[in-house]
Amino acid sequence: MRTNDFVQPIVTVDVVLMTLVEGDLLLALAKRDREPFAGDWTLPGGWVHTDEDEDALAAAERILKDKAGIKSPYLEQLFSFAGRHRDPRGWSVSIAYYALVPHELIKDNDPRVTWRAVTDVKSMPFDHLSIVKHAVERVRSKTLYSSLPIMLCGSSFTLTELQSVYEQLLGTTLDKRSFRRRIEEMDAIEPVPGGLARGAAHRPAQRYRRKRRFGGQLAVVDRSVTT
Amino acid sequence: MRTNDFVQPIVTVDVVLMTLVEGDLLLALAKRDREPFAGDWTLPGGWVHTDEDEDALAAAERILKDKAGIKSPYLEQLFSFAGRHRDPRGWSVSIAYYALVPHELIKDNDPRVTWRAVTDVKSMPFDHLSIVKHAVERVRSKTLYSSLPIMLCGSSFTLTELQSVYEQLLGTTLDKRSFRRRIEEMDAIEPVPGGLARGAAHRPAQRYRRKRRFGGQLAVVDRSVTT
């Protein structure tokens, strides 16, 4: 259906899929199966399937499933990158999403994707490197005032592990007491009943899990100006 | 150029253009000149002109100029609304922007646009009401921790006027001392040399203006977690 006199832009959805392994923020790269850049590693992405995708989020979920075999516990729209020069095929729109998954949800032997530390990725086709930088910046920014990093933790985790995740994302060390105050204030996690991290030669840590209501929503700390 | 097997979505850019007049946040509505919803008032928007728009921001600037005759000092991408049911013509993408303009930059007699208080707008074609709600929420949210509201002030303003803008956006009263500390900390405005608001029967207020570097960038207050 042509409804106007202009050449319509190309529309794709691309996903910056990240996980945290041993202190490194890893990025999922998918091998392109057609031109342009066939055979190169890019962000998992694809056309909107107007016949089956209800909306852009659904398209992103489908792409994650088809290209990486993953159903991500956290998936959020990042930004739309749109212009004449970002794709050699012409004026194009990429509705970019970013997803965070715990490492335990990743099947390491999936041949469709490869994982690279975001700091090691120096160039990518299209403007995908710029999209990745935006996504990493968004994650870092939200780490400052939200419970977003719990999306990178497994089904249960200790507070020390969670603090380590925050520290790796922020690139700083955090004070234990202040960190725990902040986390408790956000009310985003709860202790696993009877869940103690036994086996080590020291006091066992309580294990925690995300509260149910935080499947998608984030807890944030107060940011008000004045009274 | 058809490059895949899927019906491509329709792509438009829509702009939530707002100003503040006498305590009311006003929204610009443009009359649609074609179907669907011909003659109805909607957000100023239109197709991407792939032959002349360099990117989505340029398209938004062109739309603001053509449909409202305005060059906005602040224009930022809001979100992309994309799905099957938001436009009767089919699967569509709206790359939504929002713009803040001082009232003094608006020509009130422009027949292409009408201004309505955002709280008075109860229904709009497409999903434009939802887009407006997102935009208002974004402005309120950024008011909490940034200098965004100075984009609603004229070329010069007093601190009392600026505080009033913040208060109107937030719907609360603010403490004068705390407000001024916060504004000074953001380092976004500077006194107008010799600019005193004379004429009233009391001490004249110093006039301020945006610092040059804040044409587009916002100042924010610190949001760090811990040390």
Next chain:
DNA sequence: CTAATAGTGTCTCTTAGACACTATAAA
């Protein structure tokens, strides 16, 4: 017992809020 990490108590210092006080114009 020791070693090691989990978890808490609490002091200090910073900062936000409250609010009174001074400053400066017009009439």
Next chain:
DNA sequence: TTTATAGTGTCTAAGAGACACTATTAG
């Protein structure tokens, strides 16, 4: 002088950071 608003000083309360101290496990 009075009146009104601009602008500042400063006290207090809440919160963040620092860090020491207790708790609990394995060996």
